[in-house]
Each structure stands twice: as structure tokens, then as C-alpha cells.
């Protein structure tokens with residue numbers, strides 16, 4: 001993992017930063033207290049060892065910001081720490097291409113600097129599309145956004161933007177101009193909103209201030225936000241970052257509502273919401289669907305013999321194994337020690353073979369919990385019989401599971417084993 005380089009001569013500030021980075025970001029850091037030490041570190045490790053630098057503007061051996069110029073010359077996105085605000089300095093720093101500057105005057109500023117680092121770290125994995133017909137304006141925006149480490153794609157009009165999105169459907173944020181040939185910004189937003197909602201793909205409309213109604217119209221067409229041209233660097237960053245923070249928060253909230261808190265598997269609610277569509281598609285003949293009901297054997301004994309806490313460790317372990325062994329399936333915890341798996345494009349035979357492999361693996365590998373080896377088995381019912389609803393198909397899988405339990409547990413029963 002790439003590290004963060006902190007260059008700061010005050011040991012108090014340096015220690016605060018290192019501690020907060022460690023606590024909130026858990027990203028490894030190197031630190032230097034002077035320009036000389038910074039140079040040594042970059043020479044020794046190479047600038048590629050770092051994804052960003054946090055640089056004090058005034059160091060004892062670099063009083064005029066030379067350390068900032070040095071990190072920027074080594075292509076390191078740099079956040080500048082400064083003791084006081086000065087408009088000329090601010091403009092100079094932004095023109096040099098720093099990510100941002102932070103005045104060291106309160107705890108809030110340190111928190112802000114850390115949140116910037118966090119944002120930069122996340123940005124490395126975010127695909128961003130700039131749609132702008134003017135080559136000059138496009139490169140200007142791209143250059144600014146590159147400093148924030150995004151994976152950047154470009155298009156010169158709405159039509160090209162749609163084709164880029166076709167190739168890269170996981171683009172998370174799009175900035176679009178209004179006036180463009182072939183397809184303008186409004187048409188592009190309208191077309192995209194039929195496919196992606198505001199939290200799947202964020203859109204920021206960008207256009208000149210000549211027409212003040214553009215901002216409202218962009219938003220009404222479905223954009224998340226709007227930015228007037230000409231803009232200052234910081235406004236672009238603030239709008240992009242805020243929009244991303246917002247959609248990430250929505251995603252986290254949705255994820256929390258759909259996941260079982262302890263095992264982090266999907267919960268019953270999500271299974272039935274998503275599963276209804278999966279089942280409906282299977283019913284229409286789009287693919288086959290195997291519904292699996294799984295239950296850990298004699299789980300009460302695990303709790304009674306070892307403790308509820310150990311029982312929880314076992315549940316998390318099983319959930320983890322399920323996630324790893326069935327990566328393409330929807331795996332959910334229905335409650336207690338009951339799980340459900342929806343496998344598409346899988347017939348009874350294939351599903352049973354996969355489940356038997358999993359069953360054997362589970363039975364043969366002890367789970368280490370509180371320094372003790374816990375051995376467990378599980379039983380499974382699986383049905384390929386597409387019933388009226390997901391609920392009734394799961395009911396059938398439950399009945400097969402019940403028979404597997406009755407016949408001795410630690411086994412997989414499918415439709416061919418049904419005695420009902």
C-alpha cells in the first residue's frame with residue numbers, strides 16, 4: 001500500500017497528524033521534520049512509495065515553500081500546512097498545483113486536512129468523466145482533477161459521453177458542459193437519468209454565468225449540482241468532493257439497511273427485495289435458479305458448551321466462508337444460524353455438488369475461537385423447482401433441509417431426495 005508523507009517541523013503537530021492518520025485512515029506514513037529529511041526519504045523510497053504528501057510551508061531549511069515545490073516536482077499530490085492566511089500565497093500555491101492549503105489554527109483544520117487525505121485515497125478508485133467540447137476548457141478541468149487523483153475519462157459531447165459510459169459503466173461522477181454539438185448537457189442528463197439514479201452516477205452541470213437560469217434547469221433535469229464558469233479551483237474541488245461524500249453516505253446508509261449487522265451478509269429484507277426480481281427473471285425462463293436453505297447443526301450446543309460469544313465467532317466464520325465460496329451468488333443470513341443462497345444458472349446437480357464441497361470443507365476445518373478449536377457441520381436443502389414466488393421456493397428448500405436434519409444432519413438434500 002502506498003504511504004502518506006508528512007513533512008512538518010513541529011513535533012507536536014507532526015505527532016497529532018500521525019496519530020490521527022493512523023486512527024482514522026489506517027494508511028502507513030513516513031514523516032520528515034525538514035526539507036533535507038524529506039529529500040532523503042524520497043531518494044531512498046522513490047516518490048512512487050507515496051500517494052500524497054502533507055507539507056509544512058515553512059521549514060527551518062526551506063522557509064519559502066521549497067518543500068512544496070519539491071513534492072510537486074515529484075508528482076506527489078500535496079496538501080500544504082501553513083501558519084497564516086495570505087491571499088497572494090494562496091493564489092501562488094493553487095497555481096503551483098497543490099491539492100489544497102490548510103491553516104494550522106484549530107482542531108477543525110486538522111480534521112479537514114485528514115478528510116482531504118481520505119478523499120484523495122478514495123479518489124484513486126473513482127472513475128470521473130469530463131464532457132466538454134472546448135479542448136482548452138476540457139484540459140483545464142482534467143489537469144485540475146488529476147491533482148485529486150481521479151481516474152479521468154473525457155468526451156467532447158453528449159453522444160461520445162454515452163459511448164464512454166457504455167465502455168465504463170462504473171463511472172461514478174460526470175461533469176458536463178451545457179452547450180455542445182450533437183447532444184447538449186440537458187439532453188445528456190435526461191438520457192442518463194433513465195439509466196442511472198443520482199446515487200449511482202452523480203452529475204455536475206458546468207456552464208457559463210451568461211444565463212442564470214441554467215443552474216436551476218440543470219438540477220431540474222436531474223443533475224446533482226451545478227458549477228458556474230469561470231470557477232476557482234477550490235469551488236470545483238468542493239463541489240466534486242461534496243457530491244461524492246453525499247453519494248457515498250447514501251451508499252453506506254443503504255448498505256447498512258441491507259446487511260446483517262454481525263456477519264455483514266445481506267439480511268432477510270434485502271434477500272426478498274432483490275430476490276423477487278431474480279426469481280421473476282428465472283420464472284420467465286431467463287436462467288435457472290437454485291434456492292438453498294442452510295442451517296448449522298446443533299448450534300445451540302456450541303452456545304451452551306462454549307458461550308454465546310464463541311457462537312458469534314462461529315457465525316461470522318461461516319458467513320465469511322460462504323462469501324468466499326459462493327462469490328457469484330446472493331448469500332443472506334435469514335436469522336439465527338439460518339442462511340439462504342440464491343444461485344442462478346445452476347441446476348440441482350451442480351448446486352448440490354458445490355454445496356457438498358462447501359459442507360465437507362466446513363466439517364473438516366476447525367474454527368479457532370477464543371483459543372479453542374470448534375468443529376461444526378451444516379445441513380442444506382436445495383431446490384431448482386421454480387415455484388410461484390421466491391417465498392414458496394424457499395419454503396420447499398426448507399422442507400428439504402428439514403428432511404436432511406431428520407436423516408442425520410451434515411448432508412445436502414435436493415429435489416430428488418424429496419419425500420413430500
Ligand SMILES: Nc1nc2c(ncn2[C@@H]2O[C@H](COP(=O)(O)OP(=O)(O)OP(=O)(O)O)[C@@H](O)[C@H]2O)c(=O)[nH]1
Nearest residue numbers: 295296297298299300301303308309311312336337
Ligand atoms: N451466538 C449466537 N447464537 C444465536 C444467534 N441467533 C440465534 N442463536 C442461537 O442459535 C440456536 C439455535 O438452536 P436450535 O434452533 O435449537 O437449533 P440447533 O441447536 O442448531 O439444532 P438443529 O438445527 O436441529 O441442528 C439457539 O440456541 C439460539 O439462541 C446469534 O446471533 N448468536
